[in-house]
Structure formats: structure tokens, C-alpha cells
Amino acid sequence: xxxxxxxxxxxxxxxxxxxxxxxxxxxxxxxxxxxxxxxxxxxxxxxxxxxxxxxxxxxxxxxxxxxxxxxxxxxxxxxxxxxxxxxxxxxxxxxxxxxxxxxxxxxxxxxxxxxxxxxxxxxxxxxxxxxxxxxxxxxxxxxxxxxxxxx
Numbered sequence: 001x002x003x004x005x006x007x008x009x010x011x012x013x014x015x016x017x018x019x020x021x022x023x024x025x026x027x028x029x030x031x032x033x034x035x036x037x038x039x040x041x042x043x044x045x046x047x048x049x050x051x052x053x054x055x056x057x058x059x060x061x062x063x064x065x066x067x068x069x070x071x072x073x074x075x076x077x078x079x080x081x082x083x084x085x086x087x088x089x090x091x092x093x094x095x096x097x098x099x100x101x102x103x104x105x106x107x108x109x110x111x112x113x114x115x116x117x118x119x120x121x122x123x124x125x126x127x128x129x130x131x132x133x134x135x136x137x138x139x140x141x142x143x144x145x146x147x148x149x150x151x
Contacts (some may be wrong), residue, residue: 082098
């Protein structure tokens with residue numbers, strides 16, 4: 001279970017709880033961020049996640065916007081959006097994995113999704129950087145061509 005997991009949530013208590021639980025479940029390589037912009041900065045500096053778990057509702061940038069921004073930095077990553085706001089679930093595309101915080105099986109479902117992502121992507125697969133925007137094909141600038149790979 002050596003996948004690098006990025007946890008992004010604006011609430012530190014949620015980050016601490018998730019990290020503690022995931023550590024106890026055997027996941028050790030976890031980096032936490034209370035701001036999506038900090039996570040993006042680390043990605044641009046070369047610290048790349050294998051899996052991203054992000055809250056949906058955060059100030060400045062929601063989880064879906066964060067995932068879209070991250071896809072411009074790295075080539076592939078499975079992402080899981082977590083939310084404590086049931087109304088926000090309807091705003092998240094169906095192709096995204098979503099878990100509602102506080103659900104009766106939240107933690108076991110989260111572990112299952114992470115393990116599923118590891119199997120489908122290869123737990124030791126190293127992520128690769130995407131070329132800087134100036135080198136990308138023009139086709140990639142169109143919003144409808146941005147792909148978020150799901151597992």
C-alpha cells in the first residue's frame with residue numbers, strides 16, 4: 001500500500017481524522033493539505049500523487065475545480081470527492097467517485113475505493129508530469145477534452 005495519497009480538505013480536524021483512519025488501515029504515504037492551491041503548488045514542484053481524495057466544498061476552489069486543475073499538471077490520477085453536503089452531490093458529474101461524509105460505511109467504502117484504484121492503476125506506478133501548457137496540443141485547451149480518469 002505504498003501509493004502516495006493526497007488528502008485535501010479545508011477543515012484540519014477532517015484531515016487529521018481521515019489521515020489517522022487511513023494510517024490504521026495500512027496506508028502510510030499520505031500528504032495532507034488544508035488548501036487546494038498548496039497541493040497544486042507541490043504538484044508543480046514535482047511531488048505527485050497516485051490518488052487524490054478531496055473535499056467538495058472549500059473556499060476559493062471546490063474539489064471538482066481542484067481535480068480539473070490537477071489534471072493540467074499530472075497525466076493520470078484516480079480521484080475521490082468526499083462531501084458532508086448532500087446537496088452538492090448533484091453538482092458532481094456521474095463519472096466521479098463521490099462519498100458522503102458521515103455515511104454509515106464511509107470509512108470502509110473509502111478504503112475499498114482506494115484499494116480498487118491501486119489495483120486498477122498499479123500501486124507502485126509512478127505518475128508522470130504533463131508537458132507545460134505551451135507544449136501541449138491546441139486540442140487540449142478545449143474544456144470538453146479535459147479528461148478525469150476514473151477507476
